[in-house]
Amino acid sequence: MARAKLKADDVFNALGDPTRRAIVHRLARGPSSVSQLAQPLGITLTGVRQHLDVLEGCGLVRTEKIGRVRTCRFDTRGLVVIETWISMQRSMWTQALDNLGDLLDQED
Amino acid sequence: MARAKLKADDVFNALGDPTRRAIVHRLARGPSSVSQLAQPLGITLTGVRQHLDVLEGCGLVRTEKIGRVRTCRFDTRGLVVIETWISMQRSMWTQALDNLGDLLDQED
DNA sequence: TCCATACTGAAGTTAAGGCTTCAGTATTAT
DNA sequence: ATAATACTGAAGCCTTAACTTCAGTATGGA
Incomplete structure (x- = not known):
C-alpha cells in the first residue's frame, strides 16, 4: 500500500x-x-509499537521487519515537511511586515 | 516576571x-x-485565551492589552527553538551515517 | 449615566490518547 | 521438539487537555 501524502499537522x-x-x-x-x-x-x-505507528505514518521513522526483529530508522521526510511549514509562516510574517512598512511610507 | 527559557518540547x-x-x-x-x-x-x-496562554508560554505569540482589546502578534522565537532542534537531529543523523560509512570502508 | 463591548477566571464536561495487560504468532536457538 | 525471543493486536483504564458555561471586570461609546 502506497503512503499517503505527509501532512505537517501529523508531524507536529x-x-x-x-x-x-x-x-x-x-x-x-x-x-x-x-x-x-x-x-x-x-x-x-x-x-513503543503504538508510537512507531504514529511516527511511521508521518514520515519521521521507517521500519523494516527481518525475521523476528523490527529495525527502526530515522527518516528525514517528516522533518522536511515541517521545515517547509516553518519557512512558510516565516515568509508570510515577513510579507506582513513589508506591507505594513509600505503603508507607513505612504502616510501624509 | 521574566520569561522562562523556551523549550523545544513546549513548542512542539x-x-x-x-x-x-x-x-x-x-x-x-x-x-x-x-x-x-x-x-x-x-x-x-x-x-482562544487558553490557547494563547500556551502559545505565549513557548514563544510563538506575543500579546499586549490596550484598553479592552488584546492584540496578538506572531513571534519567531518559538520557531527558532524548533529549527534548532531539527537541525540537531539532522546533524546527528548525518554523523551516524558517516560513522557507518567509515566502518564499511575499513572492511576486509 | 447606562449599556455594549472585549475580555478574564474558575469550575465542570467529555473525548482522545498514552499506556497497560494478556493472549496470541512467528522466528531462532538448543 | 521444546523453549525462548521478539514482536503484534484487541481491549480496557485513566489521565490530560480542549472546550464549554457562567459570572465576573474593565473600557469605550451614546
Whole structure:
C-alpha cells in the first residue's frame, strides 16, 4: 500500500509527545530494534509499537521487519515537511511586515 | 516576571494542536484581537485565551492589552527553538551515517 | 449615566490518547 | 521438539487537555 501524502499537522502532532520525541532523538543516533527502544523509555513493547505507528505514518521513522526483529530508522521526510511549514509562516510574517512598512511610507 | 527559557518540547506540544496551528498561521499574516481570532475558529473567547496562554508560554505569540482589546502578534522565537532542534537531529543523523560509512570502508 | 463591548477566571464536561495487560504468532536457538 | 525471543493486536483504564458555561471586570461609546 502506497503512503499517503505527509501532512505537517501529523508531524507536529507526532512530535508533540515527549516519548515520541525521545524515540526520534534516539534513532537520529542510529537504527534500533523495538526492544532496544523500549528499554530506556521504561514502557512496554506495545507502547513503543503504538508510537512507531504514529511516527511511521508521518514520515519521521521507517521500519523494516527481518525475521523476528523490527529495525527502526530515522527518516528525514517528516522533518522536511515541517521545515517547509516553518519557512512558510516565516515568509508570510515577513510579507506582513513589508506591507505594513509600505503603508507607513505612504502616510501624509 | 521574566520569561522562562523556551523549550523545544513546549513548542512542539503547542504546535501539536490543530487549533493552535491555525492561530499561528493566522497571526503570521498579521496581528489580530482575541475576538477576531475566535470568530473563524468557531470556539469561545475563553477557548482562544487558553490557547494563547500556551502559545505565549513557548514563544510563538506575543500579546499586549490596550484598553479592552488584546492584540496578538506572531513571534519567531518559538520557531527558532524548533529549527534548532531539527537541525540537531539532522546533524546527528548525518554523523551516524558517516560513522557507518567509515566502518564499511575499513572492511576486509 | 447606562449599556455594549472585549475580555478574564474558575469550575465542570467529555473525548482522545498514552499506556497497560494478556493472549496470541512467528522466528531462532538448543 | 521444546523453549525462548521478539514482536503484534484487541481491549480496557485513566489521565490530560480542549472546550464549554457562567459570572465576573474593565473600557469605550451614546
